[in-house]
Amino acid sequence: MILKHSHSTIYVTDQDRAKAFYTEKLGFEVRDDVKLGDFRWLTVAPKTQPDACMVLMPIKAGPMLKQAHADMLRELVEAGVLGGGVLSTDDCRRDYEELTAKGVRFVREPMQMPYGVEALFSDDSGTMFSLTQQHGSATSSPRS
């Protein structure tokens, strides 16, 4: 039985710039940053999620990625075609204000949706994320 999803891939056009974006703007922490020859293993994650991370993969040709495919992939990322997934927040509108002030580019402002409040932003390479505050994300509540 598959239990968890632990690593997801985010293709980035510049690993140094991406590292700065994810840590300094989004507030993620670096989990791994090591070099293996020309290969750089760089992972980041929200501090509140100990058992999962995003792999910030450079777009470059390798044993299983032809140069032509790498070029196509870069074009898709930079065009904003690829989605990176959903990032959950407890307050979408607050984060929208904070991230906008830090220079994060939002594709769509926070909107009330059937499932909560959602905004869309792009990372520094062009990958789009949903920033979602789901209904029911609440603080401590008393129960008698």
Add this chain to the structure above:
Amino acid sequence: MRYVVVMLTGAALRRLLRARDQLHAEVQRGPTLDELAATAGMSRAFLSRSFVTTFGAAPHQYLSHLRLEHAKRVLAGGASVTDACFEVGFESVGTFSSMFHRRVGISPRAWQRHTRAVVQGLGLPALWIPGCFLLKYVQEYSPP
């Protein structure tokens, strides 16, 4: 009336993260629960409950996990079990070894033998880098 602690949000979550960051920064010394509570500006009980809700483990369990992961890296680098034990903040080799065995399933020495064989045989860092990433980017890598 009793309170059900759900995941903290906003300013309270940020204060909790400060305590969590203190654990990371002082993994060898191991801050006390009182110190962590002071850092977060919370009572010991509320901090403990919030920690479990947010990170899935109580502060002392979280610290043990950090120490264990640190110990793995130190052992993979060739340090003796005794050196690894003290390096990560344990005061007793017996306690360290039994906890390692309980959590990892094998003794520190056995883990070191196994890992160094893989690390040295394939020239890989002692890190969890999934093969799907290595296959794509590292020419020399081939699964054992």
